[in-house]
Amino acid sequence: MPVVTDHDAVPLTPVYTIVIRESGEASVDGHPVDTLPGQDARDAALAHIQEKAARLDRPVRVNAKEPDGSTWPLIVDWDGEVTPLEHPHPAPPAARRAPEPPPAAAPVHLPPPTGEPVIPGPPLAAPGVDWMAPLPPEYREMLDAVKSADVAGNLPAAEVAAKDLEDALDDAYGPLHPYTVNIVAVRANLALRRAAWATSLELHMRAAWRRHDQQAPRDETLHLARQAHFCWKHLVAQCPKHPGTHDPAQAQQSAKDLLRVLRQVDVEPIIITTTEEWAAKLLPVAS
Incomplete structure (x- = not known):
């Protein structure tokens, strides 16, 4: 897929924020991003944004903040194509600003590097099966x-x-x-x-x-x-x-x-x- 040429067609919200720290670590909207062995933190962060674009089935807006304090406005599509912008993302009209989503009651992630299984909440069906139960x-x-x-x-x-x-x-x-x-x-x-x-x-x-x-x-x-x-x-x-x-x-x-x-x-x-x-x-x- 080619780079996004019609920037105005990309919705003004959400705008995700990638922060790259001097240590080389990265976060997306304040949440640390896990990297694969040998993977650059920027690539991992962009892959994370790519998943978000795939869920929305459209490109999304991103602000990428570098360790030197510079900020790069980007548009990222579901296929990983990155389009740099020459100007900051326009602020959405106040009347159209999307409401803050409610906090997730129990966020679920892949098992952490410790090897400890992260077992999510109870199932939608099958009474008696507890997905939160620790190992015996x-x-x-x-x-x-x-x-x-x-x-x-x-x-x-x-x-x-x-x-x-x-x-x-x-x-x-x-x-x-x-x-x-x-x-x-x-x-x-x-x-x-x-x-x-x-x-x-x-x-x-x-x-x-x-x-x-x-x-x-x-x-x-x-x-x-x-x-x-x-x-x-x-x-x-x-x-x-x-x-x-x-x-x-x-x-x-x-x-x-x-x-x-x-x-x-x-x-x-x-x-x-x-x-x-x-x-x-x-x-x-x-x-």
Whole structure:
């Protein structure tokens, strides 16, 4: 998609704010942005804005603040295309200013770097299934092993420990129980952080599908599905920051399953359309 040429057609709100600190860390609207191994904080922040544009199915306005105090007004589209502006964003008329959204009661994020599973709120259905319940005490030692390996920076060891924990929970509670599904999400996060795109893709799809099947809170299910798409894109296209991870044959092989998950979970139409277009282009490559 070309850069946005009709700037006036982009709604005046919302305007997101990216702040890049001298330490190299970035935040979006005051919330820290996680980065992949070797990923530049600016790229991570723009990817975060790209997701917001995808949800709105249109370009959005951004103010990017650099460590030296300079501010760059930008327009960012769902495909990641960035259009710099020569002038600041116009202020919206007071009468048209959008009301402040109510604070989220329980924000949901992917599992943090500690390996501790973030288990969101109660499901929409399936009484008796509590997605907020902590792991039973008898599994805390196994969870601590995941956490210790992660803190030590040994992601492969953390993944092995998380797989052992998943197997134990699967044996005790079954593959669809929140305990088990959330540890699958932990494994997906660990694999993503070491740029193991094929593994992370499969785990994100599995976690998203099982959460959807169990009618778990939708926000985290959507996030996992979007992250699956993010991993798949790294298999499709070469990334100079992660040489050797480009695998179009694997991307083509996974495209059908990914599309099934994206459609079932009902992610933004633009994500499904983009996946279909890229999968079609991969056919000659993988055949």
